[in-house]
Amino acid sequence: MKKYYYSIIKFPLFVSSSLFIMALLFFISALVSYSRLGLSAQETVIYTILFIFLVILVATWLLILISTHQKIKPRWIAKYAKWMLTFVYYNLAMFLSFITFREKQTIQESFINFNNEIVLSQSKGMKHKNILLLVPHCLQNSDCKVRVTTSIDNCESCGKCNIADIKRIAESFGVKAQVATGGSLARKIVEDSIPEVIVAVACHRDLTDGVRDSWRLPVYGVFNKRPKGPCFETTVSISNIEFAIKKFI
Ligand code: SF4
Structure with a gap:
């Protein structure tokens, strides 16, 4: 703390x-x-x-x-x-x-x-219905053949990467979760879904760019961890994401 x-x-x-x-x-x-x-x-x-x-x-x-x-x-x-x-x-x-x-x-x-x-x-005292949970593609296990960028529902929840946790959180809190392969796709997802609040997961550079690009929207940022180097099988603290979503719903 x-x-x-x-x-x-x-x-x-x-x-x-x-x-x-x-x-x-x-x-x-x-x-x-x-x-x-x-x-x-x-x-x-x-x-x-x-x-x-x-x-x-x-x-x-x-x-x-x-x-x-x-x-x-x-x-x-x-x-x-x-x-x-x-x-x-x-x-x-x-x-x-x-x-x-x-x-x-x-x-x-x-x-x-x-x-x-x-x-x-x-956001204090406000209940948000349209929350977007935006996560990067690099969270996915590199051997996984499932196309989670199309829909996170395609994840088979084998537990080899955090995508399974993201899917579980999205289902249990009733929020929309999307996997983005880069900044352009992330921007398109935001434009299409017009969320009230975004909980975004990314590395320092992408998160900073994303928060600044979407300055009109409230974006809560969560950093991913990179134990195997940048952009490869990254991980994220699920409790941080849950903490943010609980504050917004
Ligand atoms: S948890 Fe989902 S995305 Fe991750 S490896 Fe398993 S099936 Fe693939």
Whole structure:
């Protein structure tokens, strides 16, 4: 549990640090310009615009932090916050991780866990009927000849891979489960099923891309494990998937 919270905290820490650095640079630059000859009319306009921009960035970030515990009622504000998280703060955190030589994967993992907290808090008190459980094809045993991408019902539940568990969960909770062979198919499945909530299983890169692509929808991400290397006979924590589905139904 301690490890999980440590993992969540990295992303907000990186975003907060980026904003702090930006604010510091702004005030140093404004002070230096002012102390030389005072600010010209043109500089005053530029610094005012930059200051407003900075205030908006900080205020929206505070709103996002609050949204991990508090539901945002006006839907357009929730959408705006989600867009900013996906396209502005994610890039800020990634940029800071790049210049500080941090592993990209660590920030991606933290971003997904942070996003999960938001998805859970924004779904509080809501009962979802149309839940999509989207899992990658690499979960399937490589010797299995059954075509689970067509329908997960084709799985014969032999128990050699987690697909059998996914099928069982889907049946017992009455949710739709689909196996995707890649990002394009995953996008098509989402477009066709128009789910209220998605519980998605994938590796760090695919999950991050998927969550960002489907930013309009609540996507709860679960990482798969890769004991035999990437994209080959991966596994997933079934209890994590069950935990998420129970929260949404
Ligand atoms: S559990 Fe299903 S998908 Fe996995 S190997 Fe057995 S039949 Fe194939």
